[in-house]
Amino acid sequence: MAHESTYKPSTGIERWLDSRLPIPRLMNDQFMVFPTPRNLNYWWTFGAILTFMLGVQIVTGIVLAMHYQPTTEGAFESVERIMRDVNWGWLLRYAHAVGASMFFLAAFVHTFRGLYYGSYKAPREILWMLGVLILFLMIATAFMGYSLVWGQMSFWAVTVITNLFSSLDSVVPGLGTTLVQWIWGGFSVGEPTLNRLFALHYLFPFVIAGVVILHIWALHIPGSNNPTGVDVKTPSDTLPFHPYYTIKDGFAVVVFCIVFGVLLFYAPNWLGHTDNYIPANPLQTPPHIVPEWYFLPFYAILRAIPDKLFGVIGLMGAIIVLFFIPWLDTSRIRSVSYRPIFKWFFWLFVICCLALGYLGSQAPEGWYLFFGRVFTIYYFAFFLIIMPVVGLIERPKRLPGSITESVLAKHGGAA
Amino acid sequence: MRNVSKLFAAILAVSATALPSAASAEDAGHGPAIEAQEWSFAPPFGQFDRAQLQRGYKVYQFVCANCHSMNLLSYRNLAQPGGPQFSEKAAATLAAQAQIADGPDDTGKMFQRPGRPSDRFRAPYANDQAARAANGGALPPDLSVMAKARPGGPDYIYALLTGYEEAPADVTMSKGMHYNSAFPGHQIAMPNPLAEGVVEYTDGTEPNLNNYAKDVSAFLMWAAEPTLEARYRLGARIMIFLLVFAVIMYLAKKAVWARVHKRDHAAKNAA
Numbered sequence: 001m002a003h004e005s006t007y008k009p010s011t012g013i014e015r016w017l018d019s020r021l022p023i024p025r026l027m028n029d030q031f032m033v034f035p036t037p038r039n040l041n042y043w044w045t046f047g048a049i050l051t052f053m054l055g056v057q058i059v060t061g062i063v064l065a066m067h068y069q070p071t072t073e074g075a076f077e078s079v080e081r082i083m084r085d086v087n088w089g090w091l092l093r094y095a096h097a098v099g100a101s102m103f104f105l106a107a108f109v110h111t112f113r114g115l116y117y118g119s120y121k122a123p124r125e126i127l128w129m130l131g132v133l134i135l136f137l138m139i140a141t142a143f144m145g146y147s148l149v150w151g152q153m154s155f156w157a158v159t160v161i162t163n164l165f166s167s168l169d170s171v172v173p174g175l176g177t178t179l180v181q182w183i184w185g186g187f188s189v190g191e192p193t194l195n196r197l198f199a200l201h202y203l204f205p206f207v208i209a210g211v212v213i214l215h216i217w218a219l220h221i222p223g224s225n226n227p228t229g230v231d232v233k234t235p236s237d238t239l240p241f242h243p244y245y246t247i248k249d250g251f252a253v254v255v256f257c258i259v260f261g262v263l264l265f266y267a268p269n270w271l272g273h274t275d276n277y278i279p280a281n282p283l284q285t286p287p288h289i290v291p292e293w294y295f296l297p298f299y300a301i302l303r304a305i306p307d308k309l310f311g312v313i314g315l316m317g318a319i320i321v322l323f324f325i326p327w328l329d330t331s332r333i334r335s336v337s338y339r340p341i342f343k344w345f346f347w348l349f350v351i352c353c354l355a356l357g358y359l360g361s362q363a364p365e366g367w368y369l370f371f372g373r374v375f376t377i378y379y380f381a382f383f384l385i386i387m388p389v390v391g392l393i394e395r396p397k398r399l400p401g402s403i404t405e406s407v408l409a410k411h412g413g414a415a
Numbered sequence: 416m417r418n419v420s421k422l423f424a425a426i427l428a429v430s431a432t433a434l435p436s437a438a439s440a441e442d443a444g445h446g447p448a449i450e451a452q453e454w455s456f457a458p459p460f461g462q463f464d465r466a467q468l469q470r471g472y473k474v475y476q477f478v479c480a481n482c483h484s485m486n487l488l489s490y491r492n493l494a495q496p497g498g499p500q501f502s503e504k505a506a507a508t509l510a511a512q513a514q515i516a517d518g519p520d521d522t523g524k525m526f527q528r529p530g531r532p533s534d535r536f537r538a539p540y541a542n543d544q545a546a547r548a549a550n551g552g553a554l555p556p557d558l559s560v561m562a563k564a565r566p567g568g569p570d571y572i573y574a575l576l577t578g579y580e581e582a583p584a585d586v587t588m589s590k591g592m593h594y595n596s597a598f599p600g601h602q603i604a605m606p607n608p609l610a611e612g613v614v615e616y617t618d619g620t621e622p623n624l625n626n627y628a629k630d631v632s633a634f635l636m637w638a639a640e641p642t643l644e645a646r647y648r649l650g651a652r653i654m655i656f657l658l659v660f661a662v663i664m665y666l667a668k669k670a671v672w673a674r675v676h677k678r679d680h681a682a683k684n685a686a
Contacts, residue, residue: 090642244675261653278556
């Protein structure tokens with residue numbers, strides 16, 4: 001859907017700019033008139049929501065960084081000083097903390113949407129892979145950000161996660177230990193660790209913003225997928241992005257903000273762990289070390305696997321496998337709506353992820369561990385076995401002839 | 416995190432996975448169940464009860480402060496809006512009752528002086544080691560954010576303070592420990608700090624254990640969350656704004672898309 005430019009510079013300044021740095025032309029072609037499938041539902045608004053949330057996190061984060069002290073002595077207290085003594089500090093800090101949760105919520109919905117409607121299939125493979133890369137960067141950023149509070153859970157999460165690299169000792173003796181000490185900048189998690197986590201936590205959001213630009217670029221070459229998964233065939237299948245999708249996305253962002261606001265103003269600590277209001281104490285391990293909710297499914301996978309090295313491979317593999325989905329899915333069609341068999345496996349996969357989330361919050365013993373293993377197996381089987389096999393044996397339902405046909409069929413039945 | 420587990424559990428219940436209830440909540444390390452109390456500061460419109468916070472401060476000052484620090488609080492906070500709201504003068508007087516170590520002076524010596532509103536609450540011990548030495552090896556934790564640092568928050572603090580009981584016959588108590596029904600594991604180093612009449616109330620509130628526990632729990636909630644009232648207030652305004660804005664955006668969206676729907680109808684009728 002890379003289309004002919006329709007931009008006509010109308011003023012002298014625009015003409016002058018157009019032959020030097022044609023930003024108005026770019027905005028016109030890629031934002032204002034950009035042809036977008038006319039049948040996008042509200043699941044497609046999460047792209048705009050995510051862009052908004054990235055902005056919220058960067059703006060609140062920069063101001064917080066002006067007041068934060070990345071020292072083991074001062075970090076915990078400086079966060080509390082921000083809450084108490086900085087003008088609007090409580091708002092900034094809670095918006096940033098709750099914002100991280102909202103960001104992940106939106107990212108998960110966005111990812112499941114892509115998965116359901118087959119938005120990873122040709123010609124959108126790179127678009128999808130850039131998305132997975134963004135998710136990976138978000139995970140790293142959120143992990144580092146959480147550590148900066150320097151509460152008990154921050155400290156022990158850093159200890160547990162950085163120690164995962166020591167599993168490499170079983171491959172090359174000494175390699176893991178060396179690597180872990182290099183990451184720590186010492187022989188335990190301490191001041192150098194906190195300093196580098198802070199530096200990288202400040203850097204990564206801008207890396208994310210860069211990859212987001214590539215993600216949007218890659219989106220704007222083939223154009224958006226749509227709920228039918230049928231390609232755009234005629235101009236009547238599309239609408240200009242503005243005003244149709246600016247207004248729809250705008251409405252969705254406002255509704256999303258209502259949910260964000262309820263958590264932010266009335267339950268800012270609801271999603272957090274109480275232990276993180278206890279200052280970090282290297283001499284006292286909390287009875288249960290659990291990550292923030294958005295990491296729980298991955299944490300469950302890590303703990304479901306008995307061997308440490310393979311546990312880490314499972315943890316990393318849970319993300320890495322996503323990169324290969326475009327080639328693991330053998331189906332000819334995109335949208336799960338037209339895939340009668342795969343549909344069941346898809347929803348089972350959604351339940352699987354929620355279940356892993358719950359199990360990640362529980363102690364890995366007894367039935368919890370058993371189900372953790374069952375769902376871990378399903379998680380990987382979904383991508384590695386079900387996707388390739390079901391795509392080959394399944395007979396999809398008849399697709400609508402075009403986007404316009406599906407829309408007209410939906411609105412009012414027979415004409 | 417308990418709430419999150421509940422959330423996931425609720426979603427899971429829908430999918431009807433028969434999850435084992437073998438491990439009770441207590442085994443899972445969450446501690447005994449804590450009964451929820453009614454608080455004046457409950458969301459979305461709650462406020463702290465000024466008189467309750469002032470009484471709570473008194474309980475803290477005469478009982479808790481003998482062993483527990485509150486390093487994040489300053490005496491000036493006692494006069495700021497949204498808290499106990501002592502008058503500036505009263506806060507200055509409360510500050511002046513404490514002897515604060517300051518210095519070094521011109522001769523290089525540290526000295527004691529009466530506290531000022533800008534001083535942090537005076538800590539009972541010079542350092543953790545001194546605190547442990549005076550408390551049989553146990554460290555009385557800082558109370559500044561205690562109401563956010565335990566599951567249940569103020570409900571937990573209230574349950575703990577009113578949870579001292581005779582140990583059941585089948586429980587063997589470790590040396591120097593006290594039985595408490597709310598404390599995880601039930602053995603707490605802190606002896607029962609409250610008893611009827613230990614703090615004098617001047618506003619007619621009955622000076623009993625229940626009121627002491629309630630008042631000091633509310634005070635600790637304010638100490639942990641001094642901007643709570645401002646948060647609710649701003650929240651109410653922003654929620655009203657967002658709701659109105661959402662309606663306007665929805666109507667605008669409908670109006671814009673009506674053009675397309677009209678065109679579709681025309682196309683259909685023509686067909």
